[in-house]
Structure formats: C-alpha cells, structure tokens
Amino acid sequence: MTRAWILPVLLMLSGSVVATGLTFSGAPGTAAVFLLVFALLAGVNSPLVFPKSIGALEAQRRSAVDGKPVVFWRPGCTYCLRLRIRLGRSVSQLHWVDIWRDPAGAAAVRAANDGDETVPTVVVAGDPHTNPDPAWVREQLSRIT
Incomplete structure (x- = not known):
C-alpha cells in the first residue's frame, strides 16, 4: 500500500x-x-484519481457475473492515467485492480504479458489486452450495456 x-x-x-x-x-x-x-x-x-481498487479474484468473479472488463493498473503509470482520463465517467463501469496492492493481480498481469507487469492490461471476456486504445475499451463497454 x-x-x-x-x-x-x-x-x-x-x-x-x-x-x-x-x-x-x-x-x-x-x-x-x-x-x-x-x-x-x-x-x-x-x-x-482512480476508482477504488478491488482484488483480482473479486474482480474476476464480478466480471464473470456482470460481464464488465477488468483493468489491471498501477499508480504512476502514464498509460493507466491516459486510459482513466479518456474513459471519463465510464470508469465506474470497469473493475479496477491495483497490481501494487494485490499480488494476485500482479501475477495475472505477468501471466498475460509473458512475465512482464505491463499495465494497463484490460481483460474482456477472459481475453487480456495490453495497453488498449481507450476508444476500444469504450466500445467494449457499449456492447455490455
């Protein structure tokens, strides 16, 4: 923390x-x-600046129920900040996991990125996407709602 x-x-x-x-x-x-x-x-x-983070296991459980993407991020990451700002009010529709606070989240990011902790990593329907374009993330959100 x-x-x-x-x-x-x-x-x-x-x-x-x-x-x-x-x-x-x-x-x-x-x-x-x-x-x-x-x-x-x-x-x-x-x-x-970011919505309240939850644990990776809880985020994955919630995502399985409601279909919302999971965003793995860390403080100080300019790409995470860019994603956060460009998503605007729709950030509350995502499940945010701070990999510095959650070892399971860091492990999930490393598994998705060949051992690297590259963030933001957005998981949509079980598929990880590293540093996606914010417009693409908004499009995924519009498909859910």
Missing part, C-alpha cells in the same frame, strides 16, 4: 523544497506556482 504513495509524496516533498528555496530568494509568486504544479502532479499520480 505504501508503494503506491511513494511518487506522490516525493513530488510533494520536491515541490515544497523548490517552493521554499524560491520563497527565500524573493520570488513567493513563482514559489506558489511551483507548489501548485507539484501538488497537481502528485494528485494525478496518486491512487485517488
């Missing part, structure tokens, strides 16, 4: 150090801008 927060915490600490240095050098406006930028970067790379 703490591994998911390492990057956001480092971004906030770095932003604080830069902002402090700029404030002491007489540029408080620039310091505020830097702190805001680092805070936004920390927020975007935090687990808070």
